[in-house]
Amino acid sequence: MLIDTHAHLNDARFDEDREAVIDRALASGVGTLVEIADAPADWGRAKALCRLRPGRVYCTLGLHPYHAAQWRPGLEAELLAAMAPEVVAVGEVGLDYARCSVPRPVQLEAFRGMLAAAKAADRPVVVHCRDAFADLLPVLRERYGGKSPARRYHGVVHCFSGTEDEAKECAALGFALGADGPVTYPKNEPLRRALVAAGLSAVVLETDSPYLPPQSKRGKRCEPADVAAVAARLAEAFGVDAEALAAATTANARSLYGLPV
Numbered sequence: 448m449l450i451d452t453h454a455h456l457n458d459a460r461f462d463e464d465r466e467a468v469i470d471r472a473l474a475s476g477v478g479t480l481v482e483i484a485d486a487p488a489d490w491g492r493a494k495a496l497c498r499l500r501p502g503r504v505y506c507t508l509g510l511h512p513y514h515a516a517q518w519r520p521g522l523e524a525e526l527l528a529a530m531a532p533e534v535v536a537v538g539e540v541g542l543d544y545a546r547c548s549v550p551r552p553v554q555l556e557a558f559r560g561m562l563a564a565a566k567a568a569d570r571p572v573v574v575h576c577r578d579a580f581a582d583l584l585p586v587l588r589e590r591y592g593g594k595s596p597a598r599r600y601h602g603v604v605h606c607f608s609g610t611e612d613e614a615k616e617c618a619a620l621g622f623a624l625g626a627d628g629p630v631t632y633p634k635n636e637p638l639r640r641a642l643v644a645a646g647l648s649a650v651v652l653e654t655d656s657p658y659l660p661p662q663s664k665r666g667k668r669c670e671p672a673d674v675a676a677v678a679a680r681l682a683e684a685f686g687v688d689a690e691a692l693a694a695a696t697t698a699n700a701r702s703l704y705g706l707p708v
C-alpha cells in the first residue's frame with residue numbers, strides 16, 4: 448500500500464475524469480491520497496473532494512508562493528475557521544525563486560505568516576521550495592531548530608530538489624522530504640543520492656499530479672496511480688525491495704499527516 452502525499456486533483460486537467468482517476472489510484476494500491484489546495488479560493492473544493500471518498504482522500508489548505516500577494520494577517524483566522532478533521536496539514540506554503548513573479552519579500556512575509564497560522568491550527572506544514580533554500584533554511588531553523596515536532600515531523604519539504612547537505616539539514620530539522628516523478632529521470636542521480644543520504648526514515652512519496660510525471664509518462668498528465676513508478680525507482684536507489692520501501696514511506700506519511708492506520 449502506497450500513499451500519495453501530494454496531488455492537485457482539483458486542477459482543470461482532471462475535470463473530465465476526476466473520480467475515475469481517484470478510483471484508478473485506489474484500485475492500483477494507493478490507499479490514501481492527499482489533495483493540496485494552493486489558495487483560499489480552493490480551500491472549499493479541497494474539502495469537498497475529501498467527501499467523495501471519505502477516509503481515503505484528505506486535504507491540506509495553503510497559500511502557494513504564486514499566490515503570496517494574497518497574504519494578509521486576517522488569513523490566519525480564515526484558516527482556523529476552515530479547519531476540519533479531513534484537513535491534515537497547512538500548505539503548500541513556501542518560496543519559489545525559479546518561476547514566480549511575486550517579489551521575494553512578499554513571499555517571505557506570506558511564508559512566515561502561514562507557518563504561524565499552521566502552528567495556531569496545530570497542523571504540520573507542506574513546504575514548497577524552488578531555488579530558494581538559501582532563504583528557506585534560515586526560516587526553518589529559526590522556527591523549528593531544536594524543537595521536537597508534535598508528531599514525528601514538523602512537516603514536509605515537498606518535491607524535494609535540493610542538495611545532499613540540504614536534504615540532511617531538512618531531515619535534521621524534523622522535516623520529511625517528498626519524492627516524486629523527477630527521481631525517476633535518468634539524469635537525476637544527484638537527487639537520488641540526496642534522498643538516500645537523508646535516509647529512508649525521512650522520505651514520503653508524492654506525485655504533484657497533474658505535474659511531474661515519471662519518466663515512463665514524460666510530457667503526459669501525471670496522476671496518483673503513478674506514485675508506483677516513484678516507489679519502484681526509489682527502492683532501487685535505496686537498495687531495498689518494493690515491500691520495504693512501501694512500508695517505510697507509508698508509515699512516514701501516516702506519521703506526517705496523523706492518518707489512521
Ligand SMILES: [Zn+2]
Nearest residue numbers: 539575605606
Ligand atoms: Zn509545490
Ligand SMILES: [Zn+2]
Nearest residue numbers: 453483539655
Ligand atoms: Zn503541489
